[in-house]
Amino acid sequence: MSIAMVLPATQHAKRILEQIDNNRVTIIVGATGCGKSTQLPQMLHAHLKKRVLCVQPRRMAVVAVATRVAEELNERLGEAVVGYHIGGAKQAELEKTEILFVTAGMFLEMLKQGPTSLHPYGAVIIDEVHERSCENDCALACLVKLALHCKELRSLKVVLMSATAQVRRYSEYVQPLCDHGSGRAGQYAIGDGATVYNTTRRYLKDAIAEAGYAESAPPVDCFELGRSKGRAALEPLCELMARLAIQLVARTIADDEHGGTILIFAPTYAMIERVHNMLERGFPTASLPEGVPLYVLHSSVDIEDSMAALRGEDGASARIVIASAVAESSITIKQVTHVIDSCRACEVRWEAATGEASAHIVWVSQAQAKQRAGRTGRTNDGTVWMLVLKEWYHSFAEFEQAALCLTLLRKECLLLTCAQPKQLNDARTLLASTLDPPDVDTVS
Structure with a gap:
């Protein structure tokens, strides 16, 4: 029996498809690793006998999921059955690819052309709908506007998917699309039972004890966000991540299956570089065994190099992947035995008073932490090391803030103003219709 056949999403296929048949919009919630991203596009394509458009929030997720679906269908990626389009690069026959994966930004470009861009498709899947990037929120608002006002899209099935979305x-939000049917969106929860493997969660004190400091370890309070400012304030965190990774590599080689991966989440490229340098250099009392490769997953890294990190086909006894938020959702990294989560994110805010944008290190939301933890427990048991005290974690916001409410919206306003459909080209009206509308003064 293939792995796809035992995935919870596949086991729930009949009931999921019933919901989609009976509703114009369906919201599907399922635990990380349950197979939503890879199985739903295949199921819908086979069931509807129509083309399916799949929207992912990030370039790497688009390529990774499209590659996996092509492998499962035993089709060549980029030909008539499965392909992707991520702006500057594509592997697809755009006029006829049956299952097409695109970024939210590319989906916005399609919507700008009007409803005719969606005519070839029987269904649109917006995956990881919980992600609150400007592109994700604008794309959903544009889709709702077009589907509501264009009769030619009445038969289009819309599927929203996530492990952590606020379903209600x-x-x-999509209720206006459902007025002509049941009056509400269909909902299906694959459930927590979708987790196939066990995941253990450990916190900051456990991580410090495990990290193997030769002398006295740093005090817990030096890891609290906001106690001090500047790059130097993050140095203890970088050292903890590096020291802990070295210890976990040794444990993985000794105790776990051959070829395990240690995945580290760091909020900025500068921190990724710092941890990478520490691991390469080692410490006086601890260093990586010879032959343990280091990979980086970041939006600036070449897609092919990123895919090599996901595949884990280097033959090494263990490997380390240091990642930004690009690895947070949708992707499966081979055999992740441990996740080291800094529990921090980089948030860019535009200040109206100064007219400038600046980057801030902030705590992740609980939903983001859950997504990161979901990178293990997918193909094997795993441990998540959260570099915060448990009480700090419980004080985190439940969900992340919408980027539309934080940033200067010049790019979004220009994009919408250039849209062909009249329902989209009034930027003020469209942005006011998003899930969390930005401040009117910012749009003005």
Whole structure:
């Protein structure tokens, strides 16, 4: 029996498809690793006998999921059955690819052309709908506007998917599309039972004890966000991540299956570089065994190099992947035995008073932490090391803030103003219709 056949999403296929048949909009919630991203496009394509458009929030997720679906269908990626389009690069026959994966930004470009861009498709899947990037929120708002006002899109099936979305909010948001049917969006929860393997969660004190400091370890309070400012304030965190990774590599080689991966989440490229340098150099009392490769996953890294990190086909006894938020959702990295989560993210805010944007290190939301933890427990048991005290974690916001409410919206306003459909080219009106509308003064 293939792995796809035992995935929870596949086991729930009949009931999921019933919901989609009976509703114009369906919201599907399933635990990380349950197979939503790879199985739903295949199921819908086979069931509807129509083309399916799949929207992912990030370039790497688009390529990774499209590659996996092509492998499962035993089709060549980029030909008539499965392909992707990520702006400057594509592997698809755009006029006829049956299952097409695109970024939210590329989906916005399609919507700008009007409803005719969606005519060839029987269904649109917006995966990881919980992600609150400007592109994700604008794309959903544009889709709702077009589907609501264009008769030619009445038969289009819309599927929203996530492991951590606020289902009630999204259901209320898309409710206008459902007035001519049941009056509400269909909902299906694959459930927590979708987790195939066990995941253990450990916190900051456990991580410090495990990290193998030769002398006295740094005090817990030096890891609290906001106690000090500047790059030097993050140095203890970088050292903890590097020291812990070295210890976990040794444990993985000794105790776990051959070829395990240690995945580290760092909020900025500068921190990724710092941890990488520490691991390469080692410490006086601890260093990586020879032959353990280091990989980086970041939006600036070449897609092919990123795919090599996901595949883990280097033959090494263990490997380390240091990643930004690009690895947070949708992708499966081979045999992740440990996740080291800094529990921090980089948030860019535009200040109206100064007219400038600046980057801030902030705590992740609980939903983001759950997504990161979901990178293990997918193909094997795993441990998540959260570099915060448990009480700090429980004080985190439940969900991340919408980027539309934080950033200067010049790019989004220009994009919408250039849209062909009249329902989209009034930027003020469109942005006011998003899930969390930005401040009116910012749009003005």
